[in-house]
């Protein structure tokens with residue numbers, strides 16, 4: 001069996017994941033990327049989305065992340081995210097309310113560009129949280 005790679009997912013508030021995994025997929029701003037043990041070192045910014053990984057026992061996991069940075073080393077991937085949540089930690093009602101608020105803002109006729117970007121980001125975050133919360137495992 002292939003060697004594992006260490007995955008750390010950290011937010012300003014807490015460590016969300018710290019475990020040995022088989023493969024990590026992350027939402028880079030230039031596109032999703034995958035990391036296996038022995039990968040060439042690189043840095044990437046992350047967009048709102050999901051980090052997916054297969055744990056050491058072969059279980060597929062999904063974590064919500066709302067932008068940040070990833071550092072890949074041959075034996076370790078570190079993800080620094082503004083916020084990150086496992087499936088079980090996602091508050092569905094809160095995400096549903098955030099989705100509705102963002103949809104209402106986006107439906108308003110006149111809006112500044114800055115408000116539009118904020119509302120789009122809030123919408124994306126809520127949609128990914130709902131998607132992760134509905135996933136089978138996490």
Ligand code: ATP
Nearest residue numbers: 013066083084085089090091092094095098125129
């Ligand atoms: P909201 O509009 O509901 O506050 P948000 O997208 O503005 O959501 P963030 O700024 O991404 O929230 O996160 C602030 C904190 O709240 C973080 O600790 C994040 O993990 C947590 N959080 C936000 N939404 C949820 C949720 N639906 N379930 C669990 N934790 C959440």
